Amino acid sequence: MEKFTKETLAKYDGKNGNPAYVAIDGAVYDVTGNSYWTNGAHFGGAVAGSDMTDLINQAPHGKAVLDKLEKVGTYEG
Numbered sequence: 424m425e426k427f428t429k430e431t432l433a434k435y436d437g438k439n440g441n442p443a444y445v446a447i448d449g450a451v452y453d454v455t456g457n458s459y460w461t462n463g464a465h466f467g468g469a470v471a472g473s474d475m476t477d478l479i480n481q482a483p484h485g486k487a488v489l490d491k492l493e494k495v496g497t498y499e500g
Contacts, residue, residue, distance in 0.1 A: 425496035427451050429474070432498060436472035437463025443471035446498035447479050447486070453493045474500050 437443025463471035
């Protein structure tokens with residue numbers, strides 16, 4: 424599995440053909456092609472290419488959605 428830093432994760436913002444990845448609790452997930460993500464953006468201002476740990480804890484769905492996503496690496500912000 425690939426290791427991501429804040430700088431390397433930022434490249435995966437879902438824009439201009441880039442894949443869309445998000446970090447949560449030290450893991451990196453691929454949200455590319457997920458119908459709830461468009462051009463690297465998700466409801467409520469969430470953006471791909473960043474650590475979403477704090478935001479997901481506030482989301483109505485919580486971490487339950489993570490089981491449906493592909494884990495692509497680890498995050499060492």
